[in-house]
Amino acid sequence: MTRRILASLLAALSIAMFPVAAAAQDDGPLRIEITEGVVEPLPFAVPEFVAEGAEAQQYAQQVSRLVAEDLTGTGLFREIPREAHISNITSFQSPVQFADWKAINAQALITGAVSYDGSRVVVKFRAWDVFAGTELGQGMQFAAAPDGWRRLAHKVADQVYSRLTGESGYFDSRVVFVSESGPKDERRKRLAIMDYDGANLQYLTDSSSIVLAPRFSPGGDRVLYTSYETGRPQIHVLDVGAVQSRVMQAGQGSMSFSPRFSPDGSKVVYSLTQGSNTDIYEMDIASGATRQLTMAPSIETAPSFSPDGSQIVFESDRSGQQQLYIMPASGGEATRISFGQGRYGTPVWSPRGDLIAFTKQNAGRFHIGVMRTDGSEERLLTASFLDEGPTWAPNGRVLMFARETQGAQGASSLYSVDISGRNLKRVRTPDGASDPSWGPLQ
Amino acid sequence: MRKSLYISGGAHALLILWVMLGNVFRASPPEVQMTEVSVISEEEFAALSSTESAPEAETEDPAPPAPEATQEVAEPAPPEPEPDPAPEPPAPEPEPAPEPVSPPDPVEPEAPPVPESPTDTPPVNAPDETARHVPRPAPRVAPEPVAPPEPDTTVAEETQQAATPEAESSDVAEEEQEATAPEEAATEIVTEAEEPASAPSAPSASVRPRTRPQQLASAEPEAEPAPEAEPAPAPEQSAPAETAPQPEPQSDESSDAVADAIAEALAGGGGSPDRDVPEGPPLTRGERDGLRVAVQRCWVVDVGSQAANVTVTVGMNMEADGTVVSSSIEMLGSEGGNASAAETAFQAARRAILRCQEGGYDLPADKYGQWQRIEMTFNPEEMRLR
Structure with missing residues (x-):
């Protein structure tokens, strides 16, 4: 009897309460929230591009290979080896057998064709979302002289990267840097320029004088650098196309260094040492007019504009230790943004505008790191005996920097790392290399 | 005397039930773990x-x-x-x-x-x-x-489950699956x-x-x-x-049991069998978690991208066998980031949904009405800072 009463009470209660519960779950579609995913390279396939004509065969091979290398090199994608492919792409127009690509887990597929008419190589491509069974964007084609086939491949890779990530690529870009040869105590330095991946290296200066810190202009047509040609550091401007340079008259009887262009390319900010004091100045390139932006008895140097040109980040030892500060582009009160242990230097504002990359020295080791523009969320990406001078890829996704090994035989070379701290790798250069500056997309 | 005892007992039982059910509905967050x-x-x-x-x-x-x-x-x-x-x-x-x-x-x-x-x-x-x-x-x-993995084992081309992608490639898939370890x-x-x-x-x-x-x-x-x-x-x-697993199965069981009991009670009391689609009781927590885990294993997040700042909500229709009607996948909304980042985030979500369904998600057929339409929110916030 007792049990029956209790059971009926419970049953009545559960039925009475159910509408509330049911309403909570039954109202509309089933809703699920996903907050955990995986971080891993996205598998893609690049079957060899179709050669339209026997002469195009070689280019088809080279271009498709370089596209795959560009994408794989980002660390964001993983190529599925061609031996694993089930389908063969024999015609650029033929429909894609998505099931064959799904079976080998290719999430993206890049197909293309190359033709060569004796004077121009034409590359066309398409990118596909295999699991959705749709084309990503529209097919495109690029044309160039035969010796420009690498740029064609970089262009295709940039397009694919953009369609897969929603951000612009950085493959068709160049890097200017200081090429170094010889032992440490007798090192010869000269300016050099190369593709982002180390190909097509060219020297811009001879090694008769020491050169430092080259910086690309926003358009990639000029390079600022510091030279000891006259015995003391002076800023030079070099025209990349003509390979001709001239001295930038920054100030009388003083040392000028650490130059950098403004985002619109009309101004240059730099450091000027007069006596024992170093401050930051700005020069209008057209008129040559200069203006002092900082007026502190300490050392202020390494200025870098924000992408919108409204602010400048720089390093200063005004607090007694080298730290990072931000001030308005017109000068004025500076705000300190770095507060961690150790010394911070060579700040560079990201092209995206959200991060500032820097070199940090702490506990005898050097790091390349990034922080928000207010100094928060500092993250160190690398660590070594000597890492310095970060420069941003044009899309703000990758940093390149110089790493030097210890000892008398120590050499400097270039490395790149993703802003997530993954995919650290060495950039191929024939000799030693330092002071990289990544140019814009061409 | 007894009457008052019964009344008191019944009242206490009601109170306990109320507390239990109340907790059950509030305790959704712990599901994740x-x-x-x-x-x-x-x-x-x-x-x-x-x-x-x-x-x-x-x-x-x-x-x-x-x-x-x-x-x-x-x-x-x-x-x-x-x-x-x-x-x-x-x-x-x-x-x-x-x-x-x-x-x-x-x-x-x-x-x-x-x-x-x-x-x-x-x-x-x-x-x-x-x-x-x-x-x-x-x-x-x-x-x-x-x-x-141990030196001898081969690592799968991708995560283990992908070994059985489609029925078509069953040969290849089986080979891989037997011989591989999770990456x-x-x-x-x-x-x-x-x-x-x-x-x-x-x-x-x-x-x-x-x-x-x-x-x-x-x-x-x-x-x-x-x-x-x-x-x-x-x-x-x-x-x-x-x-770790011990306490959870317990809580799982209890919560599932309660949910099931309630569902059954309702079913017994008469549902709405008007439609030809089996409505069934609501999905249990375990069933919903099974779906969530299945999808998140295939959700590739590029933590350094702008798309990692975007939370997208994706809607989809389901077939009765648990497969997704791929043409029905649509972005219902997004939060954070620009349109391009939102589109990229949506593509990643769509790939996750399609890639991990294999032969169909493991959902109870008798509750098809409950999951015929699904809305999934992909929130990368916790991934971003790793």
Whole structure:
């Protein structure tokens, strides 16, 4: 009897309460929230591009290979080896057998064709979302002289990267840097320029004088650098196309260094040492007019504009230790943004505008790191005996920097790392290399 | 007297039920952890208990330095498999170059004076070994850590489940599935700067070497420390792994039981069988978690991209066999980031949904009406900061 009463009470209660519960779950579609995913390279396939004509065969091979290398090199994608492919792409127009690509887990597929008419190589491509069974964007084609086939491949890779990530690529870009040869105590330095991946290296200066810190202009047509040609550091401007340079008259009887262009390319900010004091100045390139932006008895140097040109980040030892500060582009009160242990230097504002990359020295080791523009969320990406001078890829996704090994035989070379701290790798250069500056997309 | 007793008993029962049900509805957040653990315990428990000894070793570093030094020497075998998976992401390219980047680590003894002292060579080794301590950043970051596979096993082209993608390729899939192990995964991105987090302790490590040579000499032939070291971490890990799943199944059971009971009560009381689609009772928490886990295993997040700032909500219609009507997948809304980032985030979500459905998601057919239409929200916020 007792049990029956209790059971009926419970049953009545559960039925009475159910509408509330049911309403909570039954109202509309089933809703699920996903907050955990995986971080891993996205598998893609690049079957060899179709050669339209026997002469195009070689280019088809080279271009498709370089596209795959560009994408794989980002660390964001993983190529599925061609031996694993089930389908063969024999015609650029033929429909894609998505099931064959799904079976080998290719999430993206890049197909293309190359033709060569004796004077121009034409590359066309398409990118596909295999699991959705749709084309990503529209097919495109690029044309160039035969010796420009690498740029064609970089262009295709940039397009694919953009369609897969929603951000612009950085493959068709160049890097200017200081090429170094010889032992440490007798090192010869000269300016050099190369593709982002180390190909097509060219020297811009001879090694008769020491050169430092080259910086690309926003358009990639000029390079600022510091030279000891006259015995003391002076800023030079070099025209990349003509390979001709001239001295930038920054100030009388003083040392000028650490130059950098403004985002619109009309101004240059730099450091000027007069006596024992170093401050930051700005020069209008057209008129040559200069203006002092900082007026502190300490050392202020390494200025870098924000992408919108409204602010400048720089390093200063005004607090007694080298730290990072931000001030308005017109000068004025500076705000300190770095507060961690150790010394911070060579700040560079990201092209995206959200991060500032820097070199940090702490506990005898050097790091390349990034922080928000207010100094928060500092993250160190690398660590070594000597890492310095970060420069941003044009899309703000990758940093390149110089790493030097210890000892008398120590050499400097270039490395790149993703802003997530993954995919650290060495950039191929024939000799030693330092002071990289990544140019814009061409 | 009895009447009042019954009334009192009934009232108390009502109160208890009310509390239980109230808690059940509020306690949705803990779901997340529950299923994760249950997933680990089923398949990867064995792997975890055997291989995660490495991380344990790290934490113990400071205290028992000497024994571990020998332990590392005895264990160079396990770390070796790591290099195998590592070069994978960069594909079979000559990319291994990036790995050598770590050589600068040995350079780390930028405190050369110390090495100059009697223990010149050992300090050079010390950094090497501390570096090995630190679990190398696996190329894959997933909610559940997966230990590096044994040298003999082949790592699947992708995560294990993908081995059975389509019915068409059943031959290939079966072969792969039988012979492969889940790809190594860590739960966090470890940057090069974080790896030598124990680097500051390098000086203390450089002191160790004085005793090391003796121990190495004695340990190498005997190889005793290895067994000592292994048993230690093993129980530690197996214990939490065992205990963890236990409480959760319980809570799962209880919550599921309550949900089921309520659902059944309603079904008994008469539902709405008007439609030809079986409406059924609401999905239990376990069923919903099963779907969530299945999708999140395929959701690839590019943590450094602008798309990682976007939360997208995706709507889709389902077939009765658990497969997604791919043409019905649509972005219902997004939050954060620009249109391009939102589109990229949507594409990643769509790929996750389609890629992991295999032959259809495991959903109860008798409740088809409950999941005929699904809205999934992909929120990368927790992934972003890793």
